[in-house]
Amino acid sequence: MKERFVFYDYLHFLWIKKLWLLPLPAIMIIVALVFNSLSEPSYNGQSTFYTGGVEKDSLGKPHLVQAVLLKDIETDQNFNVTAVPNLITLHVNGLDKQKVNDVLGKFTDAYNKKIIKAANEELKSIEVQLRTLKEVAKVKENTMEFAKDWGSEKDESVELALYLISKEEEESLENAAEIEVLEKELSNYEEPQLLTTSVLEKDTYVKSNLIIAFIAGVFLSFVLLTLWKYILDARRYKQND
Template sequence: MTAEKRPFVLYEYLRFFWQRKWWFLVVPLATIVLTVIAGRLLLQGEKYTGKAVVFTGSIDVKELTDPKNIEAKFPDVKNLDVVVPEEQYVQITVKGDDEQDVSRELKLVVSEYSQELKRHSQERIDVTTKYLHALEKRERALQQKVDYYSEQIQSGRLNPEQLHDISDLLVESENNLTEVMERVNRIRGNLVFYEKPAVLSETVAKSKTYTGQLMAVGLVLGLFLTVVWLVLWKYILDARRYYSS
């Protein structure tokens, strides 16, 4: 047997494909249907998904921002998932087959969690404000001391020993006053720029089915299998003709 020269092999394959072009319709349609069905079975989950995003603000307490700690506070809520997508943000997800149940459970979690954040936030503000008032009171007392010592020194009625003692007291009071003023300004700034927690969004919608993605995968897979099958078919036909000649 001698090998037959076939300069137009590609043309023969394209012609063979064209004569059986209906395979490019049947096989991809079949794989699309099978892929969607298989995907639905494998990815089968709850019908509804409720999501909420909570801004934690300036709160950095692990007990209130760690996902595991948050989930542990709601043992009765099934399919609860809490993640921290980025700093200062907490995403709460609740899934279920009943839209009203999902909405109710999501509102419960978000309400209790946000109230806890607000309560902690207000306590922190109250404690800081109380501390600020105490510092401001001390600042006024130190300022009075500085003014008094300055007047005594400028009066000219002090002997050298008294002048030395009052000068030392003045320096000490001024240093203490400077330190307290810095702390007062820092705390005032913290209060001004303090970010309070808030609920940014809260929605309930049907869960994602990934139908479009599954159909695309089925289409690509179907076209690939069709090409492989037709190439193999053509190869077998050519081989039979070759060995039968």
């Protein structure tokens, strides 16, 4: 019995029928192009904010930002919020570019007002604390001066005066440290700002879809040719049986 090389036979058959490898990939590519041309373009609008020194959770955590903004603004567009450290991005998706742009503008303005207001409130709070501590520092300084004068005039009150001076000096040092921290915080405070805003057409992934269609077409062609060869061999075997 003559030895058969099945794999070689299949390779030889595929080589002979190689032109049959072209139609199906071409058809798949045409289908992919038609599908892409028929699908409606969609748009993605996004505004990215630098949150700066604002620590308010409702303006820094995506789910809270989304809830706060949707409470004030109603929309039928797809709206969501994403975040990375110190950055908040508002996303609006839809089929109408103008509508996406209008809705994104509303959310952007609303968030911008809220975060600037929060920043101003935080700065004001720091300034009030700083002013209060400086006033307290003046009072303590006056108290120490009084204690020094009082202790020098009345010998029997020297110990009490020294105690008051020591206590006030200790508290003054703590107060000075707090003032230094607040002054540094105030000078380093970073105000929030809008970094970018844009509305762009979403990528339809035409190139990747065409590549996938071509690969799928080639694969199906190999499967069909292999099946064709198998059927021919099966018929030949039946006829010779």
